[in-house]
Amino acid sequence: MIRALTWQGVEEWLAEHARVELTGDTVFASGVQLGVEPEGYRVDYRLEVPSDWVTRRLEVDASGAGWRRSLVLEHDGAGAWTCDGERDTALDGALDCDLAFSPLTNVMPIRRHELHENPGSADFIMAWVSVPDLVVHASPQRYEHLRPGIVRFVSRDDDFRADLELDGDGLVVRYPRLAERVSEPR
16 A cells, blocks of 8 residues: 655644555555654655564755754664664664654564554664754653553653544554644545
8 A cells, every 4th residue: 555644733733744655564664754843844754674674774864054964874674774884783672663753663673563453562673863953862662552642751761742633554643742743635
């Protein structure tokens, strides 16, 4: 199934559009994110999750007024990560990436544990990519099923939490304080 999804910011000006291909336990996506905090930027990304809802590659290009940077984040499928070809042991244990301000990258841990449909909770270490500087660090997170279509995101680094509204595919419809999806054409 191929979908074109668009989100708009809730509390700050933000927009994201992604072409998402979901098949079985895979997701391939490419998208663009526009934001103004902490400065005006554009982020183009490509996400590859070829099996078991586990991230294998995230390519990100960011640009703004007079600057441009890029990042290639890769997971070998056995627990090791590289950032721009350099091994990053701080990310050991992470199965997924989390691109800042993007509602799309919540889908992998939610789908892997079917939390959009079934009771339970799970703790994760995410390879979190800050935007627009593209700095990567390990981010401990928890996802908790509240009811079908509602999953609570809990940051284990601070007191941030949000009850995510999801569609039947586990993709974010509304992420409080961050973004809400613009209706898809029928």
